[in-house]
Amino acid sequence: MSPWLVVIIVGVGTYLTRLSFVGILGSREIPTYVERPLRLVAPAVIAAIAIPEVVAPFDTVDISFGNLRLIAGLIAITVAWKTKSIGWTIGVGLVSLWILDWLF
């Protein structure tokens, strides 16, 4: 499938998700048994993408001090927790990686 087609399908699907209740389903409550799992989707998917990026940055699991991206990632998540700001998380995380790269 061409990248264009992937992006268009994701775009249309995302629009329909946003439109869902406002334009199609109308004002109604989401049943609890749908809403509860829906709230868990974001943490599950985000962790499934984020954790391998730092634990196995080059596709092999490396939990050691030699894995500089893991250390920089731990610093970044601390910043994320404290500030709740993506800007600060990216900034501090990148600078940490540069310093670690320079030191080791």
Place this chain on the structure above:
Amino acid sequence: MRVATPRERFVEGVKAVSPILLGAVPFGLIIGVTVAGTPIDNWVGWATSWLIFAGAAQIATIELLNSGALAAVAVATPLVINLRHAMYSAAIAPHFSKLTPLDRWWLPYILTDQAFVLSASRYERDSDATTVKWYYLGTALTLWVAWQLATLVGLVVGAQVPPEWSLDFAIALVFLGLLAPAISSRPAAVAAVVGGVVAVAGLELPNGTGIIVASLAGVAAGSIFEWRSLR
């Protein structure tokens, strides 16, 4: 009582969203820079901004296209990330029912986390049709314009950035930054831990399918935990 004009409500929305731009603009820049660092066509990369218009889903799409994941995975993962918009849509629908059909169909195109949070809390004070439409537009449209410009500037600037700067690491950092606020309850923490661990265990799975398996495992584990703690 005097009824506020559309212009007043729009300006109020713009003012409310301005501080949030400080977080959104760097995120948009990073998406542009990330695309510039991949072999993905720059136009496809920028199109994610106006076709998808949701940062985490855009970066997931780019990452999966770049890693040669199965097309079905590259489509399913960002769509799953974007399911949360259905919750916003449901919460905002009673207010939007005061608007014309045309507005009800195009305004959701620019519905984002930030526009939803700001508008939903504003509607608790006033929910006349003017406020519903124009305050929302002030927040959502401002974000849309800023986002298109930020990703475009990121693309142009990113082409000049040398690889030694490890800007690809910014993808991981974006998701780490999103993870902290996403873990807002104990079931959410269980979902995140299980999702993360299964994703690492599933790295060997072909074409990025590990992410889908891990996400389902995370949601299932979090749901079971929540169900057990509620009994």
